[in-house]
Amino acid sequence: MIGDGQEDGFKSGFVAVVGRPNVGKSTLINTLVGSKVSITSPRPQTTRSPVRGVRNGPGYQAVFVDTPGSQKPRDTLRSRMQQQVLDSLKEADAVLLLFDATQVEGELGTGDRYVARLVADSGTPAIACVNKVDLLRGREAVLPVIEAVSQTGSYREIFALSALRGLNVEPLTEAVVELLPPGPQYFPEGAVTDFPESFILAEYVREKVLNALREEVPHAIVVEIDEVERKENVTVVYAVIHVERPSQRMIVLGKNGRTIKGIGTEARRDVERLLGTRIYLDLKVKVTPGWRNDPRFLERLGL
Numbered sequence: 001m002i003g004d005g006q007e008d009g010f011k012s013g014f015v016a017v018v019g020r021p022n023v024g025k026s027t028l029i030n031t032l033v034g035s036k037v038s039i040t041s042p043r044p045q046t047t048r049s050p051v052r053g054v055r056n057g058p059g060y061q062a063v064f065v066d067t068p069g070s071q072k073p074r075d076t077l078r079s080r081m082q083q084q085v086l087d088s089l090k091e092a093d094a095v096l097l098l099f100d101a102t103q104v105e106g107e108l109g110t111g112d113r114y115v116a117r118l119v120a121d122s123g124t125p126a127i128a129c130v131n132k133v134d135l136l137r138g139r140e141a142v143l144p145v146i147e148a149v150s151q152t153g154s155y156r157e158i159f160a161l162s163a164l165r166g167l168n169v170e171p172l173t174e175a176v177v178e179l180l181p182p183g184p185q186y187f188p189e190g191a192v193t194d195f196p197e198s199f200i201l202a203e204y205v206r207e208k209v210l211n212a213l214r215e216e217v218p219h220a221i222v223v224e225i226d227e228v229e230r231k232e233n234v235t236v237v238y239a240v241i242h243v244e245r246p247s248q249r250m251i252v253l254g255k256n257g258r259t260i261k262g263i264g265t266e267a268r269r270d271v272e273r274l275l276g277t278r279i280y281l282d283l284k285v286k287v288t289p290g291w292r293n294d295p296r297f298l299e300r301l302g303l
């Protein structure tokens with residue numbers, strides 16, 4: 001069971017990682033999260049930004065998310081995209097704003113200044129990170145970069161980092177944890193999986209089935225992810241909804257398969273929104289009598 005942690009001083013929150021393309025956002029998230037990535041099932045939550053990684057530590061959980069398109073819009077400055085980015089930033093509990101030390105060289109480009117302005121406008125507490133310092137010639141070269149970055153906003157802290165080498169990543173983590181508010185453990189700690197989407201998808205499908213059917217097939221269903229196939233632009237997921245009786249199967253399918261279709265569409269949309277991955281979902285309904293009392297079946301599903 002996932003504790004809500006509210007009463008025991010547990011801290012948690014969503015941390016948006018932003019910056020121009022190529023500044024090292026993915027590299028930093030990988031280093032921050034390391035092998036500790038473990039998203040096995042979602043807790044209902046509101047962020048619309050794709051989750052990139054979760055870091056669990058003593059008394060805290062930091063969920064790192066991407067912010068869609070933090071590049072300067074080409075034509076209309078006040079575009080919808082800008083509003084979306086601002087909304088995502090406001091939704092976050094903290095922001096990590098990255099700069100590429102080798103690109104700044106004492107003067108920031110318009111792309112960096114644009115992103116910094118969005119972060120400042122959001123009002124969300126932010127930490128600035130000057131990344132790739134391993135590529136600078138000597139320590140002195142870092143100072144003018146930090147000076148230039150400090151002019152772009154009011155940051156809780158500024159770190160000189162090498163996401164690639166892990167330099168200063170631990171002190172950065174401590175600073176992030178400082179900014180997390182009291183909150184629940186959104187994701188359970190546990191089995192590391194290379195396909196978190198499948199667990200999340202199973203949860204969503206189950207939720208949609210329950211919503212669609214209300215009292216009729218209450219807890220007679222369980223969702224199993226059979227196979228996951230990653231293709232270039234889409235992830236294909238084969239899933240099975242197990243029910244206990246043929247009559248329940250008919251109910252889940254609905255007239256002309258309408259109910260199951262609706263369930264699949266809604267579940268897919270939710271997962272795509274959460275993870276930012278394109279999903280193709282192949283859903284089947286199977287009668288598995290007495291699954292609830294079959295230990296081997298339950299074990300196979302990790303229940």
Ligand SMILES: Nc1nc2c(ncn2[C@@H]2O[C@H](COP(=O)(O)OP(=O)(O)OP(=O)(O)O)[C@@H](O)[C@H]2O)c(=O)[nH]1
Pocket residue numbers: 019020021022023024025026027028131132133134135161162163164165
């Ligand atoms: N030398 C050095 N290279 C780094 C560092 N961090 C990232 N890089 C390199 O910079 C390049 C871009 O890194 P990414 O992590 O993909 O950058 P990103 O910001 O996620 O890029 P987008 O996904 O395009 O927005 C990769 O080749 C990384 O290996 C660092 O600290 N030092």
